[in-house]
Amino acid sequence: MNNKLTAFQRRHLAAVKSLECGVCGAAGPSDAHHIEQGLQFTCIPLCKDCHQGSFNGIHGQKRIWNVMKKTEMTVLNDTIEKLLR
Ligand SMILES: [Zn+2]
Ligand SMILES: [Zn+2]
Numbered sequence: 555m556n557n558k559l560t561a562f563q564r565r566h567l568a569a570v571k572s573l574e575c576g577v578c579g580a581a582g583p584s585d586a587h588h589i590e591q592g593l594q595f596t597c598i599p600l601c602k603d604c605h606q607g608s609f610n611g612i613h614g615q616k617r618i619w620n621v622m623k624k625t626e627m628t629v630l631n632d633t634i635e636k637l638l639r
Contacts, residue, residue, distance in 0.1 A: 563594040569637055575601035576629035577622055587612060589626045598629045 584599035603610045610618035
């Protein structure tokens, strides 16, 4: 999959992964979670727990997302702001 990416897309992914977790603020490097599979500019930085944790993760019960009042869209919005700052 990675070899289909353009250099520009790979640079963007690397920049997103270098950010802190967009939900809990845990220091990077983070996972890049794609809001829409295959759309590289919808990826957001998440720590392992906020990403794949069965209790807290976006792929699990999303508990911390609810506590922190975050959604994929608010985190994407914050991510773009951080990258353009
Ligand atoms: Zn996190
Ligand atoms: Zn994911």
